[in-house]
Amino acid sequence: MEINIRKGTIEEVIALSKKVPEFFQPYTEKTYEERLSDVPHLILIATAGNKPVGFKVGYRRYGHDIFYSWMGGVLDEYRRKGIATKLAESQEVWAKTNGFVKVTFKTRNRLSKMIHFGLNRGFMIVDLIKKGEVKDYRIVMEKVL
Template identity: 50%
Template sequence: MQNIYLIREGTIAEVVGLSLLIPEFSAPYQEDEYTLRLQGVPSLILVAEHADRVVGFKVGYAKRAEIFYSWMGAVLPEYRQAGVAKALAQAQENWAKLHGFQFIQCKTRNRLKAMLHFALGNGFDIIGVEKREVVGEYRILLQKFL
């Protein structure tokens, strides 16, 4: 598979549709949750296309004036390890920097090891842990200086 992806601004409908195909998402957010979180704040929806198919996405919004929160993102299983997530993350970071943000934050669950490794490998630091009843469900908060 060639590592040629079109990264472009996407829609909530595209993201919700792709979320249904991500095995790690047991109960993907619906359009109303995206609308609620993105309404009235600087935000960005990015999608990655390959051969006219949306294969990944990254959604974020301003948490504070200096912090851009990378809220949701995923790549179809058959496109993982092919540079899609890296291309989406780089485009999101470039946008956030261009729009005056100093930091980018994300949160993942302890059981999602691939996401945790991806964030750490891309310069994020762990800045907090939210405990839950099950260790695998602990939320790991990460941050990167732009």
């Protein structure tokens, strides 16, 4: 199966996010537009054949040289095929090429696969935000490019 990474649209991300089981309340088009307007941003879509199977969205946040990897997901049946890694690699290359020196993201304590993914990609845990139950605490991770 050949996986390709290309730039995508908010509409594609919304359609995919509705199919990712971890997103019990996917963001609306309005939320994406509010977050991405007036800042450098990148929307990536992973395709298998012509079928969109994953996405990654990020934008400049916390300063001029920090790229926030905000949202991403891969359809359940396409996981464990390196798609998330290809999306992350493409995002990091784009961020570095565009003058960013760090990539950061937040995940929830209950999403251990995402925490492991970040650690395996060279991210470090830099903060813990206590919000809600312990399983919903936010884990903040950062990587120097």
